[in-house]
Amino acid sequence: MSTANDLLPGAGLNPHFTGYRCVICAREQPRDYAGYVCPDCGVDGILDVVYDMASIRSEVAQTGAANAFSPTTGTGLWRFAPLLPVRPEAAHPAWALGGTPLQPAPRLAAHLGQQQVWLKDDTSLPSASLKDRAAAVAMVHARLLGVTHLACASTGNAAASLAVLSARAGLDCTIFVPAAAPKAKLAQLLLHGATVVPVDGTYDQAFDLSLAEIAKHGWYSRNCAHNPLLVEGKKTVALEIGLALTAGFTAHPDQWPDAVLVPVGDGCIISAVARGFNELRELGLTPGVPRIIGVQAAGASPLAQAWSACANDPAGLTGPEIRAAIQPVTCRTIADSISVGIPRNRIKAWRRVAATGGGFLAVPDETIVEAIGLLAAQAGVFAEPSGAAGLAGLLAARDKGWLRPNEKVAVLVTGHGLKDPGAGLGQVTLPAAMPPLAG
Ligand SMILES: Cc1ncc(COP(=O)(O)O)c(C=O)c1O
Numbered sequence: 385m386s387t388a389n390d391l392l393p394g395a396g397l398n399p400h401f402t403g404y405r406c407v408i409c410a411r412e413q414p415r416d417y418a419g420y421v422c423p424d425c426g427v428d429g430i431l432d433v434v435y436d437m438a439s440i441r442s443e444v445a446q447t448g449a450a451n452a453f454s455p456t457t458g459t460g461l462w463r464f465a466p467l468l469p470v471r472p473e474a475a476h477p478a479w480a481l482g483g484t485p486l487q488p489a490p491r492l493a494a495h496l497g498q499q500q501v502w503l504k505d506d507t508s509l510p511s512a513s514l515k516d517r518a519a520a521v522a523m524v525h526a527r528l529l530g531v532t533h534l535a536c537a538s539t540g541n542a543a544a545s546l547a548v549l550s551a552r553a554g555l556d557c558t559i560f561v562p563a564a565a566p567k568a569k570l571a572q573l574l575l576h577g578a579t580v581v582p583v584d585g586t587y588d589q590a591f592d593l594s595l596a597e598i599a600k601h602g603w604y605s606r607n608c609a610h611n612p613l614l615v616e617g618k619k620t621v622a623l624e625i626g627l628a629l630t631a632g633f634t635a636h637p638d639q640w641p642d643a644v645l646v647p648v649g650d651g652c653i654i655s656a657v658a659r660g661f662n663e664l665r666e667l668g669l670t671p672g673v674p675r676i677i678g679v680q681a682a683g684a685s686p687l688a689q690a691w692s693a694c695a696n697d698p699a700g701l702t703g704p705e706i707r708a709a710i711q712p713v714t715c716r717t718i719a720d721s722i723s724v725g726i727p728r729n730r731i732k733a734w735r736r737v738a739a740t741g742g743g744f745l746a747v748p749d750e751t752i753v754e755a756i757g758l759l760a761a762q763a764g765v766f767a768e769p770s771g772a773a774g775l776a777g778l779l780a781a782r783d784k785g786w787l788r789p790n791e792k793v794a795v796l797v798t799g800h801g802l803k804d805p806g807a808g809l810g811q812v813t814l815p816a817a818m819p820p821l822a823g
Pocket residue numbers: 513514515539541542608647648649650651652653654721722768770771798799
């Protein structure tokens with residue numbers, strides 16, 4: 385009997401993908417390893433996908449960068465197939481996505497007195513957040529493995545991405561959410577046909593429960609902080625910035641960001657962004673790696689707190705030292721998507737950010753609300769609180785002296801404002817109604 389999975393186009397592995405390496409002990413696993421995390425280090429032993437970069441470099445040299453990264457199996461992120469672990473054999477609405485605009489924001493830049501500001505606007509993805517990039521890779525990998533049921537824990541957006549793309553693919557999904565997640569986000573999941581399991585607890589508790597259930601039922605884990613393949617999908621946001629600023633890898637940019645601002649919850653997006661820029665530099669396609677600055681809400685800022693407590697040599701810490709430096713916090717912020725008490729990908733995020741010369745900072749909710757207003761009025765982009773945190777971080781980075789006004793900056797806008805419109809209400813005064821025409 386054929387399953388929904390059989391109706392999808394086929395998928396294969398990238399021949400340049402060679403296996404996995406643990407971020408703590410560096411033990412390697414073969415590429416058919418199915419355990420998600422390091423067997424020695426447990427749940428903190430998150431794995432990195434390993435590629436044979438020398439063979440990717442020679443493929444790119446032989447075919448030319450423009451050909452190596454041309455749109456092949458559909459538009460969007462699959463043009464980066466040489467740098468992704470899996471690849472579909474044909475385009476399908478469940479995974480053909482990406483290619484979002486990198487929009488210069490001259491009015492916003494002038495308003496802030498910043499030389500150049502680009503907005504990488506991922507609000508236009510199918511479920512209106514950057515998380516679709518990870519879910520697209522999950523869909524292709526699940527297809528490859530023949531698994532028809534996917535699951536995740538999420539504060540909302542990862543769940544939405546899984547629900548939307550599962551509906552497109554005709555696959556089943558189960559989603560564990562903190563019961564306090566915004567109602568609009570829960571409605572979206574249910575409308576797309578997901579099984580929703582509200583957890584009477586925090587995101588962190590929902591995450592632990594999801595791992596237990598995934599293991600019990602043999603589902604596919606779309607938990608980005610757990611499944612190392614998914615971060616690779618998120619990496620494409622950085623690859624797209626590189627592609628856009630080099631006219632498709634054909635020209636050396638005269639415009640290149642000095643810094644990139646990234647909202648941080650579990651630390652997956654930021655780890656992926658740093659990795660993406662590093663790979664482009666390694667392949668000689670871009671001039672360098674911008675400083676990557678991670679932005680947390682002040683009420684959920686374990687990484688930013690540990691970073692400021694360890695100003696000496698953040699780049700010199702070992703994995704266990706990083707783990708010891710970052711203490712769990714109790715969260716309180718309007719930015720529900722980055723309300724994470726103990727970031728699952730903290731070690732990877734810390735190391736990668738440190739290597740770029742960037743850092744982590746925290747922004748109060750008031751600055752996030754201000755950033756929502758600035759994005760809307762000065763750039764015509766509507767962001768949810770977590771989606772606007774990157775711009776809030778720009779303001780804070782300027783105040784801290786981490787960013788000079790004469791520098792060029794790219795800001796990730798990671799989630800659409802209509803997901804949580806209430807947060808923007810603090811920025812506006814609704815006008816009083818006027819009487820209609822008489823008669
Ligand atoms: C809109 C938005 N921005 C940023 C983040 C943070 O991403 P990460 O958890 O990978 O750090 C999330 C995560 O849910 C999100 O939904």
